[in-house]
Amino acid sequence: MTEFTRREALAASAFAALAAAAPAWAQQAAAPAGPMWDLTEIYPDEAAWEAARRGVLAAIPGIAKYQGKLGSGADVLAEALVYQSDLGRTASRVFVYVALKSDEDVRVSAYQEKLAQARDMFTAFSEATAWFAPELLQVGKDRIDGFVAANTVLKTRFDQFLRDTLRQADHTLTPEGESLLASAGSPLAAPGQISSQLRSSDIPWPTIKLSTGKEVRLDSQGYTLNRDAPDRADRKRVFDSFWTAHGKFQNSFGATYAAKIKADIFYAKARKYPTSLASALSGSNVPEAVYRT
DSSP: OOOHHHHHHHHOSSSSOOHHHHHHHTSSSSOSSOOOGGGGGGSHHHHHHHHHHHHHHGGGGGGGGTTTTTTTTHHHHHHHHHHHHHHHHHHHHHHHHHHHHHHHTTTOOOHHHHHHHHHHHHHHHHHHHTTHHHHHHHHOOOHHHHHHHHHHHOOOOOOOOHHHHHHHHGOOHHHHHHHHHHHHHHHHHHHHHHHHHIIIIIIIOEEETTTSSOOOOOOOHHHHHTOOOHHHHHHHHHHHHHHHHHHTTHHHHHHHHHHHHHHHHHHHHHOOOSSSHHHHTTTTTTOOHHHOO
C-alpha cells in the first residue's frame, strides 16, 4: 500500500455497497433544510468533478512506468513517489466532494451511484500502486537511506512514509498479494457501509417533544445534539427513544458487525499479524499497551 492508501485505510474505508432503496416514509420526507456546506471550493460543479474523476482514471496507468525502477536512483524514486502522491491527493478531492454531496441526503440514488464510482476509482488506484511497498523493500534500507540523504524531496516529503514502509516489512506481501488485497477492499468494507446506510436512510427514527416544548427527530444527529439535555427526564426520553428504534434492527446490525469482524480477521491473517488489534494499530505505530491503558 502507498502513503496515501494507508492513510485512507485508517480514516475508515473508502468503499461501500450501493445505497438501498429508501422506504416510503423517507421518500416522502422533505429535503434537508438549513445551512449547507459550499462544495464549490472543491469543484465548481459536477461537470468539473466528473472531469477530475476521469482524469484520475486516465493517469493511473502512468504509475506502471516506474515499476522495476525504484532502486535505480534517488531522483527516479522521488519522481515516482511524487506522481503517486499527487495523484492520490487528486483522488482524495474527487472522493471527498462526492462523499459530502451524498451526505446531504443519503436517499438520493444519483449521488450514491457517483460515490460508488469514486470508490471504484480508489480500488483502481490501490491496485495500480500495490507493487510500491514490495519493491521498496527489495531496494533495501541502506540504499533507501542513501537516496533520502541525496534528495531533498525524499528527505522533506517522503522520509516518514519510507520509514513506515520499511517498518512494516514483515507484514507486506508480494506485489501479487498486495494487489489482491487492494481488490478485496471494496467487498470487505461493505458491512460498515451497509450499517451506515441503514442508520442514515432506512430506520424510521422517532420524533419526541422535550419538556421545553421543542420537537426533535432522534436520528444519529438528533441524538447527539439532545442526549445531554439539561432536564434528566428529557435525557432519559432521548436515550430510550433512540435506542429502542435502533434496537428494532438489532439482527441486521448484528449481521453487519459479524461480517466486519470477519473482514478484520481476514486482513490480520493475510498480513501475518497475531491479532486484528495489532493489525489496526500497526499503521499508526501505536503500541498495544497504549491502546489498553
